[in-house]
Amino acid sequence: MTTTEDILKERVKELTCLYEVTSIIANSDYNQLQTSLEAIVYCLKRAWQFDKVAEAHIKVGEYEVKSDDYKSDMVALSSNIKVFNKIEGEVIVAYPSKIYSVKDFLNEEQILLNNVALDIGNLIERKHIRDSEAHTKRQMERADRLHILGEITAGIAHELNTPLANILGFAELLTEKITDKDATRDLEKIMDSAIFSREIVKKLMFFACEMPQEMKMVKLIPVVTNVLKLLEPSLRTKKLKLKKFIDNERMELRADTVQLTQVLFNLIMNAIYYSPEGSTVDVTILDTVHTISIQIADQGKGIDTDVADKVFEPFFTTKPIGEGSGLGLSVVHGIITSHKGKITHKPNTPKGTIFTVDFPKL
Incomplete structure (x- = not known):
């Protein structure tokens, strides 16, 4: 690259890439980050001096995208992607190693790559923050529901205990007085149902934290x-x-x-x-x-x-x-x-x- 016109063309390509990457990130759907990263990969390809042979690769956390002809043995520029100041991946732009060397990359291209890596890191950070806030909100909503439900169930459990004890007690007394087998079987069903209901009440009291711990x-x-x-x-x-x-x-x-x-x-x-x-x-x-x-x-x-x-x-x-x-x-x-x-x-x-x-x- 020797002429001023060539230099300006490269700067325009780089600025266009940075603008496109910023737009992609600003409009990203946090549930479809893979799609956003794929778009960034193809923006990077177009921004490099030898754009017809340039390939790009992004790997960060659980996400990995690369252009169709990217190979790990290509000569490459790379920049680390940091998420909350911890290296979580990298972004790479590469040329075929048989034809090109590291000297074929421009200093400005490394600067552009560093800026893109920074933008991707910020995007992943925002996703983590949003996911954490959503999780905390769900936990708080669940805690509120459980608190209200605990108060309700504690009241229900106390109200049910006495009538259930009466049903069970009187049914047991009747079994001692009645000799008819059919009636005895019916009383046993009543007692079984009362015992089953009492177990549910016991669970309600456990749930409502009404049972003292030892x-x-x-x-x-x-x-x-x-x-x-x-x-x-x-x-x-x-x-x-x-x-x-x-x-x-x-x-x-x-x-x-x-x-x-x-x-x-x-x-x-x-x-x-x-x-x-x-x-x-x-x-x-x-x-x-x-x-x-x-x-x-x-x-x-x-x-x-x-x-x-x-x-x-x-x-x-x-x-x-x-x-x-x-x-x-x-x-x-x-x-x-x-x-x-x-x-x-x-x-x-x-x-x-x-x-x-x-x-x-x-």
Whole structure:
């Protein structure tokens, strides 16, 4: 490039590229950043001195785009992309190495590349901030709903306890006086329904944090063993195999024994419920540096992505009507949170779901 006209043409190409990149970023849809990065790649190609052979490549975080003929062995200029002052990727413009060398790049092209890398980094930062704000907003909305729901359910639970106790008590008295078999069977159905309703009330009270905790150091493995013994008939009925791995037999954590039992019972019972006959339920307990981690995996259908965020919400259930109250996992979530732990779920491989509970070591 020898003439003033050639130099001006290159400056115009570079400024046009910078303007186009700025416009692309300003109008980016945060849910379709891949498309924006692809557009930037082709802007960069047009801005270089030998634009007919120039190729470009952008890699940042989970995103990677490149022009059609880009090869990793090409001679290239690059600039790091920083997100919150941490290098998260790079942007590259390259020429075929058989014909060109590093000397064929212009100093102004490196400056342009640095500016584009800075703009891409700012775009990714804004996406992270927006995602974080959206997540925080969802958490706050959920916390508000749970608080209101907790107050309502606490009132309902208290109001229902007395009539349910009366129904159960009088039904038991009647069974002692009535000798007719049909009437006795009907009374047993009344008592079974009252007991089922009382269990729902108990779950409501757990959910509303009305049940006092008795926190103490608990040996975890005996609790797990007792729960598994209780569930042996359910495992046998569906011909399920139980695969158990325990990292340390002497593990202890500070917990309420009754609530810890309820957590394990609910999670393993759910795994059994959703497991197809003849499959395997895995119970894994790991003693890590900072936590005791309990993993319960099934080989069922798994959790659909559109309801993945709802599984811990009260009264949400995928079970048929009459088979679930939708309180099990919300109660489990509340108990674990009160123990300063956390519960997550992820897909199992090749199918099913893994629930992971992490209790902190105190």
